Amino acid sequence: MVALDGPSGTGKTTVARKLAGRLSARYLDTGAMYRVVTLAVLRAGTNPDDLGAVGHLAHDVEFSLGTDPEKPDVRLAGEDVAAEIRGPEVTRAVSAVSSVPQVREVLVARQRRMIADVLADTGGIVVEGRDIGTTVAPESPLKVYLTASADVRAARRSNQDTAAGRSSSVEAARESVERRDRLDSTRAASPLRAAEDAVPVDTSELTIDQVIVALTELARRRGLLGDCPAAPAGATGAGVTT
Template identity: 40%
Template sequence: MSPEASALIIAIDGPSGSGKSSVSKAVAAQLGVGYLDTGAMYRALTWWCLDQGIDLTDEAAVVEAARSLPLEQSTDPTDQRVSVGGTDVTDEIRTTAISSEVSKVATNTGVRPILQQAQRDRMSAIAAETGGVVAEGRDITTVVAPDAPVRILLTASEEARLRRRSAEVHGTADEEAIAATRDQVLRRDRDDSAVSQFTVAADGVVTVDTSDLDFDESVEAVLAVVASLTGDAEPDPR
């Protein structure tokens, strides 16, 4: 990855429910740069394989699908759209049906280097176009963009993560909703941790714990890290 030297490259990793997607979008919007949701790429590939009748346990077939994935993603953090083969799958890839299957794709060791290179290329293109990029996922700080000037691990307690994801998926964070969400969140993290390290910050990666922070406070905490590491990063006045 070799974007212009002046581009602001921010890499953010974190487990499910840590707030990395919503916080990353808000940070990108405030800084006036582009945004890349790398998790959406794995979800889009999962949707594409299922749509094409590809068995997700056929690792070689999924790898081939990854090589030719007809994916388009918007770069605007305030208007995220994902299309595959000309079909808008923005909402579809967030369904439980995809969430329950995506780990089969994300843990495919042949798929990961293909999508990781696509992510590097996409980050470079976004940075060149918008002057910077906030890319978030699970191995962005360590594998995709280990040389990014700003690398952050956004994390939160298990309780906080389950509560947030329950509210997001079920519209409530009561005991029943949390129970319904627990397996999906914890199993996904457990499965993905076999091929990606996103629970402990690597050397040079700053940890931001959002357990006791609300959304606005989480965004401000990340912006503070950006400012401290770059020295001159201020929100875009637009």
């Protein structure tokens, strides 16, 4: 198992999916869980700041996530909501919803069950989020914490929004990621932070392929490659070390 944590705009989702493919592993986006519950909260007309109501809803919401890195399905009551959970309304409210202790309790328990089921079935999974190495799976044999400069993260987020057809600017994206960082790193329940034994990887000056090479090499050193081919001869891990 690989635990991949970090704030938004560090390339976490793209890296996690590609790494899972590289390792012939499954993939779990825990952030999508918080987003789908946030969407359920908004659709129910519940105030995201109403801790009791949000926590109660989290127990009852019906959703599912696929673990195929090529097509990670996200459904709310059977409806495909993979695109909608990335919209601005959900993005604005997700930090408030994800900070509710009951929500985290419910979803962390579900994440652990999914991880255990996958490990028992296929033997490998890459899990991305903000508290995987610290809370969800502190026993993971490889923990990675992705970082990037604020300017780079804002530019990436703005490009992602534009590519998805959402109005965006670098300035607005920077305000959004800094606000999310502040809320996620100061919440009482499972705040965003690197695990003490996580390997930090700054993606500011790296391409996605360079990050994948670096993480594949880390996985090889931890004995997690299995039957997967090693990194190509001459490939560089950009100085990332265990």
